[in-house]
Amino acid sequence: MAVEVREIKGEELDQLVNQGKVLVDFYSKTCGPxxxxxxxxxxxxKIVDGVEIVTIDFDTNKETVERYSVESYPTMILFNNGQEVTRIKGLQQKPKIIQMIS
Structure with missing residues (x-):
């Protein structure tokens, strides 16, 4: 079953990461990659299951960016039950992201 990518505000992130596996993409609207x-x-x-994929605008969620020590964009962080599992910076290809989630 496919999941949907959705944008959230920083305030929602703390609650969301405690609810299972979540991939968070910190991005900027002005960033090509x-x-x-x-x-x-x-x-x-469209391929993965059992993970929520969300995006957070780097520019409008400064407090959240600082709290999670995100220094550049794009940065993806995978959380599982509130714990950071892994972090990856820069544009990544689909196989690498799927491997990260697995």
Whole structure:
């Protein structure tokens, strides 16, 4: 069953990461690689199951960006039951993201 990529506000993230496996994409609307990663994540979402995929705008959620020590965009962080499992920076291809989630 496919999942849907959705954008959330920083305030929602703390609650969401405690509810299972969540992949968070920190992005900027002015970033070319971020836009390309958005398309890749939509493809990934069609394949994976058991993970929620969300995006957070780097520019409008500064407090959340600082709290999670995100230094650049795009940055993806995979959480499982509130714990950071792995973090990856930059534009990534679909196989790498699927491997990250598995």
């Amino acid at each position: 971020c836009k390309m990663l958005g398309f890749v994540l939509k493809d990934v979402a």
